[in-house]
Amino acid sequence: MLKLQVLGGASQQLSCLHTSISLDAKHWERNNRKVYPPQLPEEPRRPAEVYHSRRQIKYSKDKMWYLAKMIRGMSIDEAIAQLEFNDKKGAKIMREVLLEAQEMAVKNHNVEYKSNLYVAESFSGKGQYLKRIRYHGRGMFGIMDKVYCHYFVKLVEGVPPKPEKRTGFDQAKEYVQGLKNRTIIHSL
Amino acid sequence: MATSITRTFGSLRIVAHRSLKNAELALDVRHPGPLFLPVRTKKRYFIPPAVSLKGKKEENLEAKARAAGIVFRQQYLERSINISCSAGVFDPYIPPEGDARLSTLSKEGLKQRTEQIRQSAASQLAIRKIKEYDSQFSTKTFAEQAQEIFVEAHNSLTHFNKEKLHSLVTERCYPEMTRGNRYKTIRWRFVESLEPPRVVHVRCPDMVTKGNLYGQVTVRMHSKQTLAIYDRFGRLMLGSEEQPKDVLEYLVIERHLVNPYSRWRLHGKIVPSWAPPKDPIIKTVAIPGPDLKPGEEFDALNYEVPKPEAVQWNK
Numbered sequence: 001m002l003k004l005q006v007l008g009g010a011s012q013q014l015s016c017l018h019t020s021i022s023l024d025a026k027h028w029e030r031n032n033r034k035v036y037p038p039q040l041p042e043e044p045r046r047p048a049e050v051y052h053s054r055r056q057i058k059y060s061k062d063k064m065w066y067l068a069k070m071i072r073g074m075s076i077d078e079a080i081a082q083l084e085f086n087d088k089k090g091a092k093i094m095r096e097v098l099l100e101a102q103e104m105a106v107k108n109h110n111v112e113y114k115s116n117l118y119v120a121e122s123f124s125g126k127g128q129y130l131k132r133i134r135y136h137g138r139g140m141f142g143i144m145d146k147v148y149c150h151y152f153v154k155l156v157e158g159v160p161p162k163p164e165k166r167t168g169f170d171q172a173k174e175y176v177q178g179l180k181n182r183t184i185i186h187s188l
Numbered sequence: 189m190a191t192s193i194t195r196t197f198g199s200l201r202i203v204a205h206r207s208l209k210n211a212e213l214a215l216d217v218r219h220p221g222p223l224f225l226p227v228r229t230k231k232r233y234f235i236p237p238a239v240s241l242k243g244k245k246e247e248n249l250e251a252k253a254r255a256a257g258i259v260f261r262q263q264y265l266e267r268s269i270n271i272s273c274s275a276g277v278f279d280p281y282i283p284p285e286g287d288a289r290l291s292t293l294s295k296e297g298l299k300q301r302t303e304q305i306r307q308s309a310a311s312q313l314a315i316r317k318i319k320e321y322d323s324q325f326s327t328k329t330f331a332e333q334a335q336e337i338f339v340e341a342h343n344s345l346t347h348f349n350k351e352k353l354h355s356l357v358t359e360r361c362y363p364e365m366t367r368g369n370r371y372k373t374i375r376w377r378f379v380e381s382l383e384p385p386r387v388v389h390v391r392c393p394d395m396v397t398k399g400n401l402y403g404q405v406t407v408r409m410h411s412k413q414t415l416a417i418y419d420r421f422g423r424l425m426l427g428s429e430e431q432p433k434d435v436l437e438y439l440v441i442e443r444h445l446v447n448p449y450s451r452w453r454l455h456g457k458i459v460p461s462w463a464p465p466k467d468p469i470i471k472t473v474a475i476p477g478p479d480l481k482p483g484e485e486f487d488a489l490n491y492e493v494p495k496p497e498a499v500q501w502n503k
Contacts, residue, residue, distance in 0.1 A: 036374050039422040046421045112417035113469040 028053045028152050032109075048111045048157040049120070050100035053150060056127045057093055061149035064090045064124035075160045076102055076117040094151060101155050111157055118160035125150045165181065206374070240364035245405045272447070273455065274395055274402045277440050279310075281389035281406040282500060283460045287436060314390040318403045320447040331385040333452065334407040334441050341365075341380045341454050348375050358442055373422045379412040379432045392445070401445040404455065409437045426469050461500040 039046060043123050057064070071079040074172040076098060083095040098119075105111040127148030133143035253260075318325050341356040345365060357365060389406035413435050417426040427433075442455035475493060477486060 033371065035371050035373065036422040038375070038416075038418040038424070045423055048419075048421050048423075110421075110423070110425055110471065114474075162283050 027107055048109050050101055050105040050109050050155045052097060052104060054097045055150045055151040056148045057151060059090045059149055060147045061124045061126050064149050064151060067091055067094055068122045068124050071119050072122050073160055074119055076155060077115050097151055099151060101153060105116050105155060116157055117155045119153060121154040122158040270359045270442055273442060275360060277404060277456050278393040279391050280458055281438060283438055285462050286480050290472050311390040314392040317392045317444060327387040331387050331407055334439060335385045335409060337438055337454055346376050356453055358455045361454055361456050373418040375416045375429055377414045381411045382434065383410040385409045400446060403443050403445050405441045407439045407441060409439060411435055424470060457503055461498040
């Protein structure tokens with residue numbers, strides 16, 4: 001596996017070989033193993049990225065999505081605070097995941113300040129369902145799914161980016177500009 | 189599909205309505221059916237096996253898996269031991285204080301210079317034992333050899349050449365060198381050697397049985413090196429690439445003498461108690477505070493950060 005990180009020019013053809021250390025590491029966690037080459041002193045400092053996930057949470061993926069959408073773009077302290085006072089069941093689990101990810105970032109990924117992180121990506125996915133029988137009247141039955149979901153989060157070091165605000169005035173300006181740009185093609 | 193099921197269940201309908209109540213439906217509990225059931229038709233529907241099982245019988249599962257052809261690998265509850273290297277540094281060399289601080293021309297320096305291997309008879313005995321197994325061993329050439337091994341080992345560490353590193357470094361030293369370095373980039377350079385390396389201490393401990401000899405030789409090295417460690421994202425964590433540092437090191441080189449195919453490999457380093465403190469890393473670290481009882485307050489102004497005590501330790 002260490003061949004992936006060899007820096008010498010002679011062994012660059014080995015760095016594209018797919019080698020896996022452990023067979024149970026899924027795709028999202030494997031992002032944590034990516035190593036970048038050392039930066040030159042004039043380049044801007046690359047922000048640290050930490051990927052974390054939790055699998056097979058006993059909760060619905062659609063219900064989890066609402067919480068994931070809520071914390072997208074928030075700084076980590078704000079996200080943890082909001083989830084602490086949210087009444088949903090998924091909020092407690094999500095908060096644990098965020099705290100784990102923060103600790104991992106400080107310990108393993110050389111992040112200096114634990115509050116200097118923000119949630120760059122956060123989404124939920126479908127886990128493996130268990131099937132059961134749901135009994136109906138008249139001998140009818142339905143197959144009941146016991147739902148499980150996965151939750152994925154990516155924390156990036158730095159200040160959370162501000163979303164661009166477009167006011168009505170900006171939109172009106174753009175509309176008028178579009179009208180002004182109209183011209184007659186193939187004219188004399 | 190639905191009609192066939194109703195026909196199958198037709199005779200059971202009355203029975204089903206009577207026995208199954210709302211609470212039992214939700215709790216997924218099934219009571220055994222009554223005795224006056226008619227002959228059943230062919231089963232056309234599917235129930236997952238987990239539902240019909242009442243209680244879990246552990247021994248049946250294992251037998252069923254074996255019958256199905258699933259083979260479980262035998263679990264060996266053993267702990268492997270390594271016999272090609274010893275577990276630590278035996279009778280470590282205690283470097284005299286102020287080793288590299290005094291100049292060689294002063295009186296103290298001359299005294300230290302004259303304290304060569306002749307100082308300890310045990311080292312002489314050990315050298316004689318080593319010469320029994322390895323006739324070409326000599327303290328004068330060995331010091332240069334040790335330095336070469338050291339430089340080669342660190343070069344293969346920077347290039348992550350696992351196979352070469354294993355041949356140059358013992359199994360005890362390898363995890364210490366590579367722990368935590370998997371996702372980091374290390375840039376190390378040996379600039380020059382300030383003093384010729386010297387063999388200062390030799391010991392020949394035997395492990396377990398009396399004849400099983402391992403030779404451990406301590407070599408003193410004073411050199412200039414540059415070290416820069418970059419983390420996963422290419423940012424500098426430690427050291428700098430341009431600024432070389434003077435390093436005084438006591439390396440322990442080991443060889444399993446009884447094995448004719450063994451090689452001299454780096455086994456560890458001795459860090460003396462008077463060693464200067466290392467450079468701090470380029471980031472702020474939070475030190476865990478004292479354990480407070482409920483009701484106590486944390487006095488940040490008068491709190492002193494506890495410093496580790498100065499003891500000699502082997503790396």
